[in-house]
Amino acid sequence: MREKEKYMPEGSSDMERLIYAMNQLKNRNFEEIDDSVFENAEVAEVFNGMLDSIMEYNNHFLMRINDAMTRIADNSRVKDMLTQINSQKEPIENMREANEYFCLRLKQNETQLIEALAMSKQVDNTLMPCLRKMTEGELVLEDSIRDIEEALNKKTVSKQELLHACEDARKQEKRALAISQGITKRVQDIEEQVKIIRRNVGEICAGDNERMDVFKEFTIGLQSLTDNYGKLSKYCFGVGSQLYRISRDIDNARNDMFRHNSRPSMLDRLSVFYVDHLTLTWRLYLNVIEYETLRITQLNNPDRCKFGLWCAGMTDSQIRDTEVFQEAFDAHEELHKHAVACFLAKEASDIQEAMNEFDNALRSCTRFQKALQELSQHLRTLGITEQTEVWKFQG
Secondary structure, eight states: OTTTGGGSOTTOOHHHHHHHHHHHHHTTOOOOOOGGGOSSHHHHHHHHHHHHHHHHHHHHHHHHHHHHHHHHSOOHHHHHHHHHHHHTHHHHHHHHHHHHHHHHHHHHHHHHHHHHHHHHHHHHHHHHHHHHHHHHHHHHHHHHHHHHHHHHHHSOOOHHHHHHHHHHHHHHHHHHHHHHHHHHHHHHHHHHHHHHHHHHHHHHHHHHHHHHHHHHHHHHHHHHHHHHHHHHHHHHHHHHHHHHHHHHHHHHHHHHHHHHSOOOOHHHHHHHHHHHHHHHHHHHHHHHTTSSOOOGGGTSOTTTSHHHHHHHTOOOHHHHTSHHHHHHHHHHHHHHHHHHHHHHHHHTTOHHHHHHHHHHHHHHHHHHHHHHHHHHHHHHHTTOOOOOOOOOOOO
16 A cells, blocks of 8 residues: 555565555555555556445445435434424323312212212101101091090080080181191192202202213323323333434444545545534434433534544645635534533523524534535535445335
């Protein structure tokens, strides 16, 4: 290899140089070897051709994963899902409280119905014996009057005395019957009222039973709704958590592919830089909702990420001294500034401020993406056009 070749001892054979180059490849050094140092240049050409083929395939794999990551890293659907779930939290809680109130009232109504039925039966059991006693009393009174009349008729008294005695007995009978009948009438009126009360209580009980059946169905429905909301919340949170773990695994594979198993062009690198920061931006949101825990050192060193290192190493003035390069640099700095602010707000438990800074970071990421696209166009005007085609999935 061009940089390593000088370390090989003079007089090495082509086989030794080839073995050396293969060991370099094993150590993930993907530079081509210099065919001028080989006695048989075809050996170097075949090796370089093999290396180019490997790198071409690996570049395609890298860019395919990178392209897929633009969709995997975007957690806007998870965010919308969780936002919708959280927006229903208060109404669902109100429903749960209402359900508890309905259940309490239902039990109270059942108790009151039982008490009303018991009271109507108690009134009935109390008054009916009285009515029977009064009726029996009237019959006894009539029998007593007849006994008096018979007794008087059997006695030897004057006709005048008999008439007076009978008249007095009749008057006493009328008074007694009038009193008895008055009492009986009142008792009968009370009995009729008791019957009406019992009938009304029965109708009320029947109606309340129907209403209670409806309320029971309603409360069962509310209970099912609140229970299912809890299950849905856990399910959605679990789905989001699973998607997060998948995205981290894929992103780690993408980064490994970029660092150790590919040879991306400059235009390829710009695509990778954008996906890096799209992923980082959405990880801010995941940190806020506690799917993961970020470290401040992952956010506060924009000069150490891939794009920052690329900018620092840029020596071509045709690229470095342009407005499009500066715009990309500024957008990148702004994104990291909002990322740090989001992290610090979350650490201070100011969730609303953290979400505001996440939104700011998301806007900065869009600005960064646009700046990189303009920078890519500028590179093409300079003749830098090599770019790996993104293999699309063919289902």
